[in-house]
Amino acid sequence: MPVAFHSIEETRAGLVGAGYLAGDSTALVSFLAQRLGKPVLVEGPAGVGKTELAKALSRATGRELVRLQCYEGLDEAKALYEWNYKKQLLRIQVEASDAGWREVRDDIFGEEFLLPRPLLSAISSEQPVVLLIDEIDKTDQEFEAMLLEVLSDFQVSIPELGVVEAKTHPLVLLTSNNSRELTEALKRRCLYLWLDYPGPERELEIVRLHAPALSEDMARKLVEVVQMVRNLDLRKPPSIAESIDWARALLLLGAEDIDAETLRSTMSIIIKHRTDLDLVTDRVGVKLTDGLVGSRQAG
Amino acid sequence: MASSGPAKPGRPGRANPALYGGMPAARSARGMAPRLLEFADELRREGMAVGSSELLDAFAALEAVAWTDRESFREALSATLAKSHEDRRLLELIFDRFFFRAVEREAVERGVKEGVSGEGGEERIDLGALRERIRGALRHPRGSDGELRDLARLAISAFGRQGEGSGVIGVDVQRIRRTLGLKGEQAGAELPDPESVPRDRLREFEGHVRRELERALIERTESLPPARPLRDFDRALPTGAAQDLAAVHRVVAQLRRRLATQGRETRGRSRSPAVDVRRTMRLSLQTGGVPIELRYRPRRPRRPELYVLCDVSTSVTSASVFFLSVLHALHDSFRKLRSFVFVERISEVTDVFERERSFEGVSRAIAGDAGVADVSGYTDYGRVWLEFLEQVTDDLDPRSSVIVLGDARTNGREPHAEVFARVAERAGRTFWMNPEPRLYWNYGDSVMAAYERYCDGVFECWTTKQLEGFVNAIADLRPVASRPR
Numbered sequence: 087m088p089v090a091f092h093s094i095e096e097t098r099a100g101l102v103g104a105g106y107l108a109g110d111s112t113a114l115v116s117f118l119a120q121r122l123g124k125p126v127l128v129e130g131p132a133g134v135g136k137t138e139l140a141k142a143l144s145r146a147t148g149r150e151l152v153r154l155q156c157y158e159g160l161d162e163a164k165a166l167y168e169w170n171y172k173k174q175l176l177r178i179q180v181e182a183s184d185a186g187w188r189e190v191r192d193d194i195f196g197e198e199f200l201l202p203r204p205l206l207s208a209i210s211s212e213q214p215v216v217l218l219i220d221e222i223d224k225t226d227q228e229f230e231a232m233l234l235e236v237l238s239d240f241q242v243s244i245p246e247l248g249v250v251e252a253k254t255h256p257l258v259l260l261t262s263n264n265s266r267e268l269t270e271a272l273k274r275r276c277l278y279l280w281l282d283y284p285g286p287e288r289e290l291e292i293v294r295l296h297a298p299a300l301s302e303d304m305a306r307k308l309v310e311v312v313q314m315v316r317n318l319d320l321r322k323p324p325s326i327a328e329s330i331d332w333a334r335a336l337l338l339l340g341a342e343d344i345d346a347e348t349l350r351s352t353m354s355i356i357i358k359h360r361t362d363l364d365l366v367t368d369r370v371g372v373k374l375t376d377g378l379v380g381s382r383q384a385g
Numbered sequence: 386m387a388s389s390g391p392a393k394p395g396r397p398g399r400a401n402p403a404l405y406g407g408m409p410a411a412r413s414a415r416g417m418a419p420r421l422l423e424f425a426d427e428l429r430r431e432g433m434a435v436g437s438s439e440l441l442d443a444f445a446a447l448e449a450v451a452w453t454d455r456e457s458f459r460e461a462l463s464a465t466l467a468k469s470h471e472d473r474r475l476l477e478l479i480f481d482r483f484f485f486r487a488v489e490r491e492a493v494e495r496g497v498k499e500g501v502s503g504e505g506g507e508e509r510i511d512l513g514a515l516r517e518r519i520r521g522a523l524r525h526p527r528g529s530d531g532e533l534r535d536l537a538r539l540a541i542s543a544f545g546r547q548g549e550g551s552g553v554i555g556v557d558v559q560r561i562r563r564t565l566g567l568k569g570e571q572a573g574a575e576l577p578d579p580e581s582v583p584r585d586r587l588r589e590f591e592g593h594v595r596r597e598l599e600r601a602l603i604e605r606t607e608s609l610p611p612a613r614p615l616r617d618f619d620r621a622l623p624t625g626a627a628q629d630l631a632a633v634h635r636v637v638a639q640l641r642r643r644l645a646t647q648g649r650e651t652r653g654r655s656r657s658p659a660v661d662v663r664r665t666m667r668l669s670l671q672t673g674g675v676p677i678e679l680r681y682r683p684r685r686p687r688r689p690e691l692y693v694l695c696d697v698s699t700s701v702t703s704a705s706v707f708f709l710s711v712l713h714a715l716h717d718s719f720r721k722l723r724s725f726v727f728v729e730r731i732s733e734v735t736d737v738f739e740r741e742r743s744f745e746g747v748s749r750a751i752a753g754d755a756g757v758a759d760v761s762g763y764t765d766y767g768r769v770w771l772e773f774l775e776q777v778t779d780d781l782d783p784r785s786s787v788i789v790l791g792d793a794r795t796n797g798r799e800p801h802a803e804v805f806a807r808v809a810e811r812a813g814r815t816f817w818m819n820p821e822p823r824l825y826w827n828y829g830d831s832v833m834a835a836y837e838r839y840c841d842g843v844f845e846c847w848t849t850k851q852l853e854g855f856v857n858a859i860a861d862l863r864p865v866a867s868r869p870r
Contacts, residue, residue: 094450094457114450114460121449124442129470175672273468274438277446280470 089147091117097146106135106142107292115279116143125237125258127222127273130281133325136261139281140218143257150211152256153218154204156225162232166242168201195246205233209240209252216257222272223262230272238275284326286313292326297333307344308333312356314370324356332356346374417452418444424483428466431475439466485596489603515539516565523567523582523590537593540565541601558594562587636852637714690784691715691722692777692812696791697751698728698764707847708790708820709748713738723777726751727769727791729762733776764794766832767801774808783813790818790846793826793833802835809839818846818855 091097097120098113108116116139119126128136144151154165174194181193202210208217222230236242240252260276262268284292290309293300300308308329316323324332332355341348349371357363421443425435442465452458459480467473519536540561567587664680672678693715695708712724716738723735734751741747774781781787787808809815817840819826819833826833837843844855 110456111460111464114457115464118446118449118461118464122442122445127468171678172671175677270434270468274436276468277442277464278468278473279464280473 091120091147093117100146101142102295104142104145105295106138106146107288107295108139108142109284109288111279112139112281115277119259119277120147120257122277123255125260125276126279127268127276128259128261128279128281129264131283131323132263133323133327134281134283135326136259136281137218137220138327140216140220140259140261143259144216147214147216147257149257150213150215151218152204152208152211152215153220156219156221156223156229158224158226160225160229163203165203165205165229166232166236167203167206167244169195170199170201174199197247200244200247205236206242206250208256208258209236209242209254210250211256212253214254214256216259219258219260221263222260223264223266223268227269230269234271234275237272283316283323286310289313289326289329293329293333296330297337299337300333304336304341304344305333308336311344311349311370311374314373315356315366318362318365318369320357320362320365321359322357322362328356344374346371349374417447420487424462424479425466427479427483428476431479433467433472433475435466439468442466485599489600493603515543519565519567519590520582523586533590534593534597537590537597541594541597555595557598558591561594562591636849636856637711690780690782690786691719692781692785692787693722693724694731694769694773694787694789694791695724695726696728696764696789697726698762708818709751711790711852713747723780725773727764727773729765729768731769731772731776763796763798764791765798766791766793766795766836767799767804770801770804770808774804778811781808781811783811785812786814786816787812788816788818789836790820792819792821792831793817793836794830795832797830800832800835802832802839805836806839814841815839816841816855817843818852819843820847821845 089100091100094113094117097117098108101108101113101116115126118124128139130136140153141151143149177194177199200206204217208215219233222233237258240255242250244250260272283289286309289312290305293305293309294302297305312324312329312332332352335352335355336344336348339352341352350367353363353366357366421440425440425443428435443462446461446465447458450457450461452461459477462480463473463476467476515536519540522532522536567582567590659682661680661682665676665678668678668680669676693712695712697709715722716724723733724738725731726734737750738747741750817833817836821831823845825831833843842855842858844851844858846852846855
């Protein structure tokens with residue numbers, strides 16, 4: 087049964103319950119989104135948990151998650167609706183001889199012959215849903231324009247049927263990696279949330295939440311290494327999900343300590359480019375050998 | 386403390402227009418709404434696009450959020466008013482300044498004064514102890530804001546004879562910091578100095594000291610200093626050298642999208658794409674051989690072919706590192722890219738970039754390898770065009786774009802603009818990025834004008850910001866479609 091939040095604190099607690107440690111602004115914007123019924127535009131570097139936020143919200147609110155993955159060339163037929171013409175054809179064939187065209191026409195452009203795609207199914211759902219429009223920056227501007235109607239009025243115009251209005255109000259999240267500047271019109275309709283890599287303290291909490299068996303010292307050291315790695319000029323800095331994966335891998339391997347050797351053998355979990363691997367071995371591996379990491383505890 | 390609060394009964398402010406630092410006195414109506422509108426006005430003055438729909442959202446958000454909490458109040462405003470990362474940062478800066486001023490103005494209007502602390506109250510503050518306390522508070526990663534503020538006031542009363550500092554707040558802040566012996570941690574230092582404290586915390590502390598000094602000044606003079614626009618330095622996002630390279634990469638990724646999609650857009654969305662006969666026939670089997678639905682051949686975005694020519698002579702030394710990083714980023718994004726570096730002569734370095742993945746490796750190979758280019762020579766643009774044309778003459782076609790990175794300083798040699806014209810004619814698009822300010826173009830031995838008229842666009846370019854400008858500009862230019870094949 088869908089749950090509604092009544093305060094920021096409640097939102098944060100709900101998200102924690104769903105396995106997502108939200109920062110101040112994240113909790114506040116999620117709360118506002120639900121309260122004001124406005125879509126949220128989430129931006130930030132890759133791997134900071136933009137998509138995860140939508141999933142956590144769907145878990146926390148008990149709403150179903152409807153996901154629309156965007157890509158170049160995505161069009162209405164794939165995002166909104168399409169006519170099921172095969173079924174229409176069958177219908178015409180069955181009635182071919184004796185029915186007048188007028189009745190058939192009224193018949194075949196009914197909801198029965200409509201194939202709802204994510205956007206339409208999100209707004210016509212009986213239960214409120216969480217609608218995730220992922221990587222909106224990958225689509226063309228035309229598609230963005232088409233979204234405007236859905237996002238501001240929560241309705242879809244189908245020429246043959248008229249306007250389909252939302253039965254329930256979906257919670258909409260749009261994510262963007264900022265590979266393209268989005269139009270002002272779209273931004274204006276959204277609340278804006280910037281997600282950044284978490285600070286060491288919060289990342290520590292996140293890692294501890296997802297890998298509770300990892301010892302405090304290990305987790306702290308791991309976070310310190312990951313933060314250090316992020317400060318290097320890498321082609322792909324490690325995401326939060328990757329530091330969690332790393333923590334779990336270390337647990338599986340039964341590692342006692344993160345030293346240069348452990349780092350070398352497990353580095354491929356957080357680093358995904360060959361040149362990055364070299365760089366990290368050079369810069370971070372050396373520090374681990376000298377025992378510079380972990381000696382100075384934060385706080 | 387900073388929210389200006391709802392309308393409170395109180396005596397009307399003394400009418401003193403000078404008080405508002407240039408703000409019209411009529412604006413001083415009490416209450417939240419007018420204050421927020423003033424705030425939005427200030428945001429607009431700093432170049433943020435705040436429309437009335439955003440403002441309505443902000444009001445709606447403030448109804449849902451407890452605005453007595455400073456953090457939520459600010460977050461609610463940034464979620465509704467700011468629409469990009471840069472905007473957010475700007476909003477935070479202006480927020481602090483605006484509400485600090487609003488509160489002070491209110492205080493002056495009502496004649497509220499704080500009990501002057503530190504003058505006679507505490508007889509002698511132990512310097513050593515204070516120093517340790519501040520250092521301890523700064524090292525603590527989650528020290529409370531209030532504690533820092535109190536310490537800042539203590540520090541001021543201990544050092545600055547309150548109210549009679551040098552008169553320049555920035556100078557006083559630094560003097561207090563030095564007297565306290567506070568040092569920021571050096572980035573990349575091998576062994577952390579035991580004396581030093583985290584940089585960002587130190588900056589926070591300095592902010593508190595500055596604010597307390599300002600407060601004292603306002604109290605003494607009973608007037609607000611005029612609001613000054615933010616400096617570029619303040620509003621820029623904090624970046625390091627490594628992030629600069631990353632920023633270039635990001636902009637170039639944008640460039641790739643622009644170049645890739647542009648061809649399609651400019652061809653006017655041809656209404657009659659080619660029918661894919663094979664797929665249409667296959668599909669028609671479902672409908673008894675009647676081709677009810679046509680399948681079209683997908684319109685493939687054309688693959689951009691790029692030719693980048695990069696000046697690496699000594700006259701552009703400062704810019705060439707930047708240019709090389711642009712080139713490096715381009716190589717990461719484009720497959721059909723041929724890059725050339727030139728000084729006196731031109732040489733192709735495409736394979737260097739393909740061989741060396743890291744930026745350091747590339748710069749070393751280009752700077753050190755004498756076979757690539759003789760860096761010590763003088764640029765000879767005329768000769769470069771001749772050689773370039775000779776090397777690529779068969780490959781250059783209207784689908785290719787030529788980008789030149791250089792200052793167009795020929796050292797008095799023949800510019801051979803007519804050869805450059807031939808290059809530009811054969812290529813689909815030609816762009817020139819010049820690392821010098823436009824003001825210096827065509828002075829001395831710069832022959833920018835001779836080349837400029839053959840280019841589809843010329844740009845000043847020595848920062849990532851300008852590189853972004855270039856990317857935006859070429860998205861707006863649509864010369865290709867009209868150009869005869």
